[in-house]
Amino acid sequence: MKHLKRKFKRSKPIARIVYFLVITIYIISYAFFVKSIVSLTGIETLLRYILLILFALYIIMYAFINFFKLCVRKYKHFIITSVISVILIIIFIFSSSIIDLLLGKISSLTNSNNSKYTTYLVTLSNEKYDKNMVLGMVSDEDDYEGNILAKKLIKREKIKNEIKEFKSELDLLYALYDKEVGGIFISGSYISRYSNEVDFTNIATDTKKVFEISEKKKIKNNDYSSNKSLNEPFTALILGVDSETDELNDDAAFNGDTIILATFNPKTLSATLFSIPRDTYVPIACKGKAYNKINSSAAYGTKCVTDTIENLTGINIDYYVKINFKGVVDLVEALKGITVDVEKPDFNFNQGVNCNGKVCEQNSDRLWGSHTVYIEPGVQNLNGEQALAYSRCRHLYAISDLARNKHQQDVIMAIAKKMLTIRSYNQFEKVLNAVSKNISTNMSSDSILSAYQILKKMVGNMLSDEDFINIQKTYLEVYNLNVTLSSGRVSSALGYYEDSLKDIVKTMNINLGKENSEVIKSFSYSINETYEPYIAGKGITTGATNSTLASFIGKTRDEAQNYCDKNDLNCSFSYVDSQSDKYNASVDTDLIGSQNPPAGTLLRGVSSPHFYINGEVLND
DSSP: OHHHHHHHHHHHHHHHHHHHHHHHHHHHHHHHHHHHHHTTTTHHHHHHHHHHHHHHHHHHHHHHHHHHHTTOOOHHHHHHHHHHHHHHHHHHHHHHHHHHHHHHHHHBOOOOOOEEEEEEEEEETOOOOTTOOOOOEEETTIIIIIIHHHHHHHHHTOOOOOOEEEEEEEHHHHHHHHSSSSEEEEEETTHHHTSSGGGTTTHHHHHEEEEEEEEEEEOTTOOOOOOOOOTTTTEEEEEOOSSSSSSOOBOOOOOOOOEEEEEEEETTEEEEEEOOTBBBBEEEEEGEEEEEEGGGGGGGGGOOOOOOOOHHOOOOOOEEEEEEGGGHHHHHTTOOEEEEEEOOOOOOOOOOOOOSSSSEEEOOOOOOGGGGGEOEEEEEEEOOOHHHHHHHHOOOSSTTHHHHHHHHHOOOHHHHHTTTTTTOHHHHHHHHHHHHHEEESSOOEEEEETHHHHHHHHHHHHTTTSSHHHHHHBOEEEEEEEEEEEOEEEEEEEEEEHHHHHHHHHHHHTTSSSOOOOOOOOOOOOOOOOOOOOOBBBOOOBBBBOOBBOTTTOOHHHHHHHHHHHHHHOOOOEEOOOOTTTTTSSSSSSSEEEEOOTTTOGGGGGOOOOOEEOOOOOOO
């Protein structure tokens, strides 16, 4: 051994330095590489560990063989293997950095136990806040932004104004617009949440912020996290948040502009997508199952939306994925565009903009004029601004929100398909940055990594010129439903047909493997008929779920009684004169002047309506 050491010391000093340096750096970089590789849970496990063993054996052989090569002063083999070792070191460092970047971005997607709540005090833009004006607040003491945080803002700013309470945020907004109050305490996301309401389309310019308060708070009942593997059938709730910023912050309340329930079967690479119209009138889980538009559940956080949809469909939701649609601009730009078949507009809506048969919409900052985004109908490559505009546009289509839901599905699927074609590290990093800023989910990092096998199959299908995923679309049949708010105002909503929903739920359960599909025993085809693929729920208009109390103002007692008999209602009547607050001076005598509850109230909550009949002749 001493003899070998003497021979080794006689080799070139630079060779000995390179020898020890390569071994040291190799071991250090290999250690980081091992740490990163081991973190890739569920991805080619056998291959990963075989590679780690081979790389470990390599450095042992390098050290052993080159020790003897240097002893006999044969440098050619030493130089070649040292160059190979340096290349491996570079690979270790580069691979570790990519893996760590990926895992870091994945970690940023997962749900935090803390969420931010924000409350504003706002007034009309042309009004100046003063200490004498009456202010409005939501009466629900469990509403964190509308009541709890509002009271903290009052205390912090030492506000002494008279406070008037209202049942809902919509009632608050109407009271502000009607100047019943001078200012209101409202959620910080109120602009994006209510700008789609007919009466509040210009809410961003109609109102201004006076005071603001934000607070981080641990999420209550944070029991909707999931570690379910993506290699078995699962459900995901996709929530499109139309944020005013280009990043998805951690606000607990959001606008719930897009709600898509999806099922995915990794064995068959088949998915079902169920877009739930934002105005669908349903029981809200976290509000004692009181009826409201389904998007209102988003004001109370993701869990409220999840529970509401689980109650509606009976389908257990494994995951949620919250997507900021404004972030679509960054993501699509990082992907260098996406291919979408843009639907031709079929409705002429007066937006003060001449679209000339094109799709036209505000830009990402919600600006018209010179900033208007125009898109030609047809198959094309959309840039980021165009993709967002198409996702937002609804006024140019007769079915409005239903058309927008379809467009958003098309954009989401186009993005997913384009992401499978990423080829460069620079593009990969840009996409990761865009995704991490604009997507939030309750999936664990291990669950996300388990999607590797699915992506591998999808890429294989694409390389074989097959569909990378089979999508079964659905269509919930709905009808217009006018409902009365607590303020007495009427708001438009959507009722849905129970049998249409049942057909959609059945289709989703079949994809999840919970129900067996029916075997089609006969099939007819005519060359003269255009073939249309089956869309679950479409065309089924039986089993209307909601109907509202009709208005009988100006009608006779007999008409009201017949209605009550037909709907199994125990109606009652009383005559009132001009001294009563129930008297309606615009209605003739012996006709119904008012009713309780008002027209537009859901019939399922009505048992004994009362009608007030004018008992006095009107004076001309």
